[in-house]
Amino acid sequence: MLAHVTVTGRVQGVGFRYSAQQQAAQHNLTGWVQNKADGSVELKVEGPEQKVDRFLEEMKAGFTQFIKVKQIDVDRFNKDEGYKQFSIK
Template sequence: MARKQWTFHGRVQGVGFRASAQAAAKENNLNGWVKNKEDGTVVVEAEGSQDKLQSFLQEIKAGPNPFIKIRHVDEQTFSKEEGYKGFNVKY
């Protein structure tokens, strides 16, 4: 199991990104959260197997809907898990 945090840059707010991220996370059995930031980015933190984390990232990068346009992704990997339950949208 692993924990990663991604910051998505581009057209990622007001386009259904958080709902798409939540759906993709649930499909991949990931736990964590997604949140809009004031600077226009969206942050996702997720825990799960390496394979499922990679699958989630590929799915999101492929653009789950035509309005999402990701320009750049920053990734952080953490050595310790937080033990999240479910996958939530933070406000």
């Protein structure tokens, strides 16, 4: 399963991308994360649906006390793009 995610809130300059990469590695998920010019963060994450859902739940909680997630928009696809790892762009 592939999820394309946009996250808004206090998500830049607080370790969000690094935290996302670490959590994805713990769940054996692949994809990427990047900051966007509008202050949001964009991700693509792929793997088994249950693991992706768990990752998204942890993301909603903010990963760390410095991250404050306001909104998460998720588009789900029943396909994989074949990422080999989870990278920070």
